[in-house]
Amino acid sequence: MRYSRPVRLIFGIIILIAFGWYMAQWMTHSVMSNDVGKTPAQPAAAAPAVEAAPAETTIEAAPVEAAPVEAAPVPSPTSAPTRPEELKAAALGLPAPPAINIHDWQYVLVNGDHPIEPLYYQPETLAYLNMVGDDTDIRTEFDPNRQMVDISIAQPLIDMVQACKAAGLPVYLSSGFRDYGSQQANFDRVCANNGISDGKNAEGNYITMPAGCSEHQTGLCIDITDVYHEIKNDAIAQVPTVQWLAEHCADYGFVLRFPTEKRDITHVMGESWHFRYVGQEAARYMTDNNLCLEEFVDLYSEV
Numbered sequence: 429m430r431y432s433r434p435v436r437l438i439f440g441i442i443i444l445i446a447f448g449w450y451m452a453q454w455m456t457h458s459v460m461s462n463d464v465g466k467t468p469a470q471p472a473a474a475a476p477a478v479e480a481a482p483a484e485t486t487i488e489a490a491p492v493e494a495a496p497v498e499a500a501p502v503p504s505p506t507s508a509p510t511r512p513e514e515l516k517a518a519a520l521g522l523p524a525p526p527a528i529n530i531h532d533w534q535y536v537l538v539n540g541d542h543p544i545e546p547l548y549y550q551p552e553t554l555a556y557l558n559m560v561g562d563d564t565d566i567r568t569e570f571d572p573n574r575q576m577v578d579i580s581i582a583q584p585l586i587d588m589v590q591a592c593k594a595a596g597l598p599v600y601l602s603s604g605f606r607d608y609g610s611q612q613a614n615f616d617r618v619c620a621n622n623g624i625s626d627g628k629n630a631e632g633n634y635i636t637m638p639a640g641c642s643e644h645q646t647g648l649c650i651d652i653t654d655v656y657h658e659i660k661n662d663a664i665a666q667v668p669t670v671q672w673l674a675e676h677c678a679d680y681g682f683v684l685r686f687p688t689e690k691r692d693i694t695h696v697m698g699e700s701w702h703f704r705y706v707g708q709e710a711a712r713y714m715t716d717n718n719l720c721l722e723e724f725v726d727l728y729s730e731v
Contacts, residue, residue: 513727522717522727526709530728533580534681534707536646537725540695543640548608551647555582559601560655561589575601578647581681581705585650588673588680597669598654602701605647612639633697649685649704665700677703678711683721690720 509515514524528535538544556567556574566582567574577585589599606614618636619625627636643649653660654669664670665688674684682705688698704721706714714724 512730516727525724525727526713528710528728530725534648534705535710535721535725536648537721538641538643538646539722540634540637540641544642544645547640549645550607551578551580551605553579554605554647555579557582557586557601557604561586561593561599564590575603575650576605576647577650578605581648584680584682584705588677588682591676591680592669592672595672597672598656599669600653600655600658601650602653602658602660603644603651604649606642606644608639608645611637611642611645615639629697631691631697633691633695635697637696643685643702643704649702651699651701652703653701660699660701662698662700665698670700673703674700678708678715681705681708681711683711683714685721687720690723693722694720
């Protein structure tokens with residue numbers, strides 16, 4: 429049976445519409461399927477989270493390169509000389525001297541160029557000690573049979589004498605404090621006995637000090653020999669007692685005041701029997717560095 433042309437046209441339109449609808453449905457499902465297919469892969473799209481991964485945090489937080497490496501090679505700080513006496517000592521190749529007040533009583537310098545002040549000075553309190561160390565009494569009443577020193581040095585002197593005796597050596601305190609008048613009498617006697625008038629030998633060094641220029645007037649020194657060698661001369665340097673004292677006196681705050689090798693500085697002939705109290709700190713420094721009192725005091729003098 430044949431259809432008329434209008435009928436065929438309408439039928440064709442219906443077919444086209446149906447085909448279009450079918451295609452629209454197919455396309456819709458295809459798009460939804462593609463979207464759904466990508467959903468499980470979404471975490472892959474979240475890759476930026478990888479940029480904040482712990483690896484970067486570890487690198488940023490690593491402190492190893494910043495602090496310890498730079499601090500390690502830093503040398504230990506050294507103490508540069510700052511005190512004037514340290515600078516003077518360093519210039520002479522000496523270690524830093526003790527931090528003391530050079531104007532304290534135990535450092536007073538008395539010699540031919542530095543008379544004692546006041547001229548008729550006498551210690552406020554004198555101690556009278558047993559001359560051979562048979563007792564350790566410190567008496568303050570006058571006793572012509574005991575030796576006199578400033579009471580400030582009495583105990584260190586007793587300690588040194590007792591240590592010397594404990595070493596089996598005899599001790600004799602030959603001469604301690606002398607007042608101005610006694611020193612003048614001693615000066616006159618020695619000058620008369622040696623045919624001199626200024627107290628100096630042929631080399632220009634004192635063998636006896638003028639009154640007012642003797643350490644004995646300070647009461648801070650003591651002549652020590654032993655009971656068998658009362659006369660003081662060069663031979664006393666070989667006496668065991670004197671040798672022991674020279675070796676150990678710094679332990680008790682004393683120094684050998686007039687070493688023979690320092691006479692060009694002290695201007696006093698060598699006196700191996702003359703010991704002067706300066707305190708343990710100064711005595712150890714002077715002894716270890718071979719300094720006489722003049723040299724030690726000069727370190728602290730103003731430039």
